[in-house]
Amino acid sequence: DQQVKQNSPSLSVQEGRISILNCDYTNSMFDYFLWYKKYPAEGPTFLISISSIKDKNEDGRFTVFLNKSAKHLSLHIVPSQPGDSAVYFCAASLYNFNKFYFGSGTKLNVKP
């Protein structure tokens, strides 16, 4: 049973617009959340993270929002660029444990 779900397998956005990628989780004990980006033939690379004590974390064009009551997090990319086209994975973990639970990924296509 997947504890972290990304229900949209793909998303297409115009360059310059906002991309919003969503992620839901079932385990209320998760206290740390991360987003990874993956290009073809490469490994996932860490993008941004958020602790459960926060509801927002921003890094340049990337912002992650956490809604603990809804067990939902989202990644906003503004403005979107063609180089952002990749597969995005969300992951969740328990603070005292290394084990990450990954979603199945959302493929983002940013059109020029």
Add this chain to the structure above:
Amino acid sequence: DAGVIQSPRHEVTEMGQEVTLRCKPISGHNSLFWYRQTMMRGLELLIYFNNNVPIDDSGMPEDRFSAKMPNASFSTLKIQPSEPRDSAVYFCASSLGMGGNQPQHFGDGTRLSIL
């Protein structure tokens, strides 16, 4: 800085053969993870080590799979005998420390095809 290094990048072999995947973690990282990525199951954790000791191998699918970490700079994932359903991309990752707030750094993976 050198990242996580995996070898080989691609492996094609026949069913029944032994397959060995190799990983060199980032120097100084003391946690190492093996993942498998498939279309059906996404990224699934197979096993992870902390300070060269296996901590959780609950994701290892069968006894045909085994993993070792003889020292801090090397790990292997072995499949013996291999089967076509083992075909997937296998990733190794490493991180600093045991906490869940430590981002894992991934290698570029080994694409394994079992004929």
